Amino acid sequence: MFAIPRVASDCGRGSEGANFRLQNESEFIPLNTPAPAVSIPNLFFVFFRVGLLSFGGGLSGWIFREVVTTRHWIDEEEFLSGLAVSQILPGTNVSNLAVFIGNKLNGPLGAIAALTGLIAGPFFAVIGVATVYGVIKALPLAEAGLDGVTAVALGLILIVVAKGARRAAQRIEAMIALAVTFIAVGLLHWSLLAVALVVGPISVAAAWLRVRADAR
Amino acid sequence: MHDDDFPLALLAVFVPFSLVSIGGGASVIAGIQHQVVDVRQWISAREFIELFAISRASPGPGSMLATVIGWHVWGWSGALLTTLGYFVPSSLLCYAVVRVWNRHRGKGWHTAMERGLAPVGNGLLLAGVLSILRLSGGGIVSWAMTLGVAGVLMLRPKLHPLLLFAMSAAVFIALRAFGTGLV
Numbered sequence: 001m002f003a004i005p006r007v008a009s010d011c012g013r014g015s016e017g018a019n020f021r022l023q024n025e026s027e028f029i030p031l032n033t034p035a036p037a038v039s040i041p042n043l044f045f046v047f048f049r050v051g052l053l054s055f056g057g058g059l060s061g062w063i064f065r066e067v068v069t070t071r072h073w074i075d076e077e078e079f080l081s082g083l084a085v086s087q088i089l090p091g092t093n094v095s096n097l098a099v100f101i102g103n104k105l106n107g108p109l110g111a112i113a114a115l116t117g118l119i120a121g122p123f124f125a126v127i128g129v130a131t132v133y134g135v136i137k138a139l140p141l142a143e144a145g146l147d148g149v150t151a152v153a154l155g156l157i158l159i160v161v162a163k164g165a166r167r168a169a170q171r172i173e174a175m176i177a178l179a180v181t182f183i184a185v186g187l188l189h190w191s192l193l194a195v196a197l198v199v200g201p202i203s204v205a206a207a208w209l210r211v212r213a214d215a216r
Numbered sequence: 217m218h219d220d221d222f223p224l225a226l227l228a229v230f231v232p233f234s235l236v237s238i239g240g241g242a243s244v245i246a247g248i249q250h251q252v253v254d255v256r257q258w259i260s261a262r263e264f265i266e267l268f269a270i271s272r273a274s275p276g277p278g279s280m281l282a283t284v285i286g287w288h289v290w291g292w293s294g295a296l297l298t299t300l301g302y303f304v305p306s307s308l309l310c311y312a313v314v315r316v317w318n319r320h321r322g323k324g325w326h327t328a329m330e331r332g333l334a335p336v337g338n339g340l341l342l343a344g345v346l347s348i349l350r351l352s353g354g355g356i357v358s359w360a361m362t363l364g365v366a367g368v369l370m371l372r373p374k375l376h377p378l379l380l381f382a383m384s385a386a387v388f389i390a391l392r393a394f395g396t397g398l399v
Contacts (some may be wrong), residue, residue, distance in 0.1 A: 010374045051276045059277060060327050085317050087337075088329050091234060091306025092241040092279040099310045106309070115307055122276020123299060126284045128273045133266065141389045144399055146269045147354040148361065148388030152380045153272035154345050155365025161345070162366065164239075164338035174335040181339025185246055186346045192247030197234045198338060204332030211331070 024199065038073055038105040040113045047098055047117030052125065059118075060086075063101070094175055095119065127215070158210040177203035222290055223297055229256065230282055230301040237308065239337020241279030241302075245344035248281070249351075258289045262350045273381055279303070283299060354388060354399045361387070 050062045060083055074082075080105070086096035095115055098180045102114030119138050136142045168174035184190045218233070229251045233244040245268070252258045267288060271281035279302060286298030320326060345362070352358045361384055371376060391399045 005235055020247055038256035039290060054275055071255065081316075081317075084330060085314060086310070087239065088333055089306065089310050090237045091238070091310055092277045092303070093239075094277050095279070095303055095307060095358045096310040099307050103311060103314055111307075111311055115303065119276065119280075119299065119303060121252035122274060122280045123283055123295070125276060126271055126274040126280040127287050127295060130267070130270050130284050130287060133270055137266075138344050141392055143266075143353065144388040144392035145385035145391055146266055147352055147399060148357060148384035148386070149263060149273050149381050150269040150348065150352050151354060151358045151361035151388075152365050153278075154348060154358075154362040155369065155380075156272075157341055157345050158362060158366035159369050160242075161342050162370065164341075167285070168335045168338065171331070177332070178342075180338045181336050182342045184312055186343030187341060188370065189250070192244060192250070192340065193232055193236050194342075196238055196340065199339075200238060200336050203336050204329055207330075207332035208325065211328045215324065 037111065040109055042108060043106060043110050043113040044117035044182070047102075047114045048121055051118045052121035060072055060097060062092065063097060074101060098173055171207075171210065172204065173206035177206070220296075223293070225295060226286055226297045227301040230286075230298050231305050233282075234302045234305040237279075237306065238333050239341065241277060241281070242344055243337050243340035246340070246347040247347065248285070249347055252285060252289075259285070262353070263288065265351050265353070268343050271299065289376065296340070357388070359393065 015210045046066050047063075049060060064079055068076055068079050079101075082097055082100035083093075086093045086100060089096055095118060098114040098118045099111045104110075104116035106113070133142065133146070159204055165178065168178045177199055181195060184195045184199070185192050217334075229248070233248055233251075237244045237248075249261075249264050253261050264285075267284050268281055270331050271284050272278055274280060274284075282302035283295050284299045285293035290297070349358055349362060349377070365380055365384070388399050
């Protein structure tokens with residue numbers, strides 16, 4: 001789902017952190033090691049930077065780089081588990097991830113700090129861009145340029161769809177859930193809320209049956 | 217501007233989407249578009265497309281679409297309300313789930329939820345792409361560019377999105393400037 005930025009030069013620095021470990025040393029994981037408490041301002045500013053510096057999605061990759069690779073605040077497995085829960089739950093994946101990491105590092109206040117840090121910058125940035133566009137909008141070419149941006153943004157979303165569809169193709173019930181959702185919302189224009197609330201639980205139940213069958 | 221209980225109406229639209237955006241904010245684009253353009257008629261279809269593109273060309277999560285829609289129809293207080301309405305409910309839910317999540321890692325229902333909800337989120341994403349492409353002013357060129365960009369990124373995932381944004385905007389501007397009638 002996301003690209004993990006590799007920063008080779010940072011790898012050696014983790015040895016002093018008790019929580020840092022390499023993936024292949026999993027036999028030696030100290031279970032439930034308390035995460036280091038990271039100060040609220042520190043959390044806020046790290047997520048603030050991620051929010052402002054990331055364009056066109058891929059924010060989880062940036063967060064990985066900041067909190068795992070560079071700062072060793074949490075380890076890789078913990079991060080991936082947080083990413084999975086962020087993707088399952090409703091809400092923007094990356095804001096859920098901020099809540100997960102913030103809570104891990106400094107409880108509820110940490111979650112608030114990480115989340116507000118993440119969206120404070122983009123909040124003003126998007127309004128700034130909209131304001132600038134409002135000024136240049138009178139130019140007919142500006143509109144064409146924006147259509148160009150739209151097309152690329154949709155292409156980026158399509159990539160995510162393609163990856164998911166490839167995974168869904170391995171299981172008939174997942175394929176059906178994908179197709180039914182798309183047809184109901186995209187082609188028949190049924191209410192998205194209703195479709196998600198009906199197809200979602202049915203799809204989870206079908207997956208549950210499969211998981212139980214596989215376990216036998 | 218509108219006078220019908222505006223702040224509450226903004227929350228009434230964005231809070232439910234916050235709680236069903238399975239697989240990320242992009243999955244509810246089609247629903248938000250339907251609500252703010254067709255049902256509430258706060259903005260035109262064209263304005264929606266523009267705000268979508270603006271939110272994507274700005275830094276940060278794509279969900280800032282909610283923020284910029286609030287700002288467009290109701291100024292700063294609208295922006296604040298839609299942002300809170302869109303991010304707070306899902307974050308509270310996430311916080312509650314995270315507290316029990318780690319205790320159940322690797323359990324069956326974990327996997328079932330992951331596998332069951334992923335395709336639904338995907339179907340919603342695809343529906344969102346289609347609904348915006350239909351409204352976009354670029355016609356066949358937009359379709360081609362969207363598919364082309366997806367294809368190129370499958371082959372070269374490291375390409376920076378900003379570069380693609382700039383290139384595509386240039387292509388569309390050139391086609392418009394030379395009066396090709398395509399976009």
